[in-house]
Amino acid sequence: MIYILLADGFEDVEAIAPADALRRARVDTAFVGVTGMEVTASHGLRVRADMPLAQADAAECEAVVIPGGLRGVENIGKSKEALALVRAAYDAGKTVAAICAGPTILASLGILEGRQAVCYPGMEDQLTGATALPGARVVVDGNVITSRSAGTAWDFALALVEALRGGQASEKVRSAIVYDRSQG
Numbered sequence: 001m002i003y004i005l006l007a008d009g010f011e012d013v014e015a016i017a018p019a020d021a022l023r024r025a026r027v028d029t030a031f032v033g034v035t036g037m038e039v040t041a042s043h044g045l046r047v048r049a050d051m052p053l054a055q056a057d058a059a060e061c062e063a064v065v066i067p068g069g070l071r072g073v074e075n076i077g078k079s080k081e082a083l084a085l086v087r088a089a090y091d092a093g094k095t096v097a098a099i100c101a102g103p104t105i106l107a108s109l110g111i112l113e114g115r116q117a118v119c120y121p122g123m124e125d126q127l128t129g130a131t132a133l134p135g136a137r138v139v140v141d142g143n144v145i146t147s148r149s150a151g152t153a154w155d156f157a158l159a160l161v162e163a164l165r166g167g168q169a170s171e172k173v174r175s176a177i178v179y180d181r182s183q184g
Contacts, residue, residue, distance in 0.1 A: 002027055002063045002164070003056050003089075005082055006049055007034040009071025012041040013153040014099045018065055021157035024176060025169045032056045034082045035075050042069040053081050058088035063164060068100020068120060068149070077105055087111075090143070095163055097145035099156045103127060106144065117146040154179055 002022055004015055015031070022029040033039055033049030040046050058064075064086050066076060076082045087109050090096045098106050103119040104126040106112050113129035118139045124132035133139055137152040138159045145163060147156035158179065162170035174181075 001061050002029040002065060002160075003032045003061050003085070004029065004065040004067065005034050005053075005076055005085075006031050006039040006047060006067070007072045007075035007079070007082070008036075008040050009069050009073075009075055010039065010041050010067045011069035011072065011100055011150050012043055012045045013150050014067035014069065014102075014156070015041070015047070015065075017153040017157040018067075018097075018160055021154070021161050021173050021177075022164070024173045025161045025165050027062075027161070027164060030056075032085075034079050042071060053079065053085070056085050058085055058092055058094070061089055061094060063095035063097060063160070064089045065160065066096075066098035066102035066105050068098070068102045070101050073101040073105060076102075077108065083109060093143060095143045095145065095160075097147075097156070097160055097163075099147040099153065100149050103130075103146040106146070111144060112146075115141040115144055117141065117144070118148050119146060120149050 030050040037049045100120045107128045117130040118136040137155045138147045
């Protein structure tokens with residue numbers, strides 16, 4: 001199971017694109033409500049979570065994904081339970097992934113220490129312990145995946161599929177959505 005954390009203020013496409021790509025690759029994926037079961041994105045889209053945060057179990061998941069959206073990331077950062085889930089998943093060797101402002105959560109937990117990462121432009125100083133790669137669209141460093149912004153959401157989504165199910169699965173999704181590599 002892949003957990004995508006949703007908190008009020010999340011960036012719409014940064015949660016929806018990974019869920020779409022993972023589900024197309026037949027990967028069990030759940031939206032986890034951090035601020036409730038009905039979560040409002042940064043542009044007003046309302047999404048019903050598949051499960052409340054209290055039901056998310058780090059031992060049962062394969063990966064945890066943190067969408068960006070500054071307010072959404074702030075709300076995740078205020079949740080001790082959400083932070084504990086991310087930390088426990090990472091400590092268990094699971095994949096942790098974050099996009100836009102989301103990598104700052106990983107940095108705050110010490111997960112980016114000694115790793116390469118990317119985040120929303122201008123937030124690189126918050127990637128404590130990491131080597132920031134500001135021009136990168138997606139950075140995969142072991143079991144940690146980071147991405148830059150809403151504009152790289154599909155790159156991020158496809159990198160998740162590749163990391164979790166391999167290049168062939170990622171190519172199948174890329175082909176199904178007619179994603180042209182030159183778009184990035």
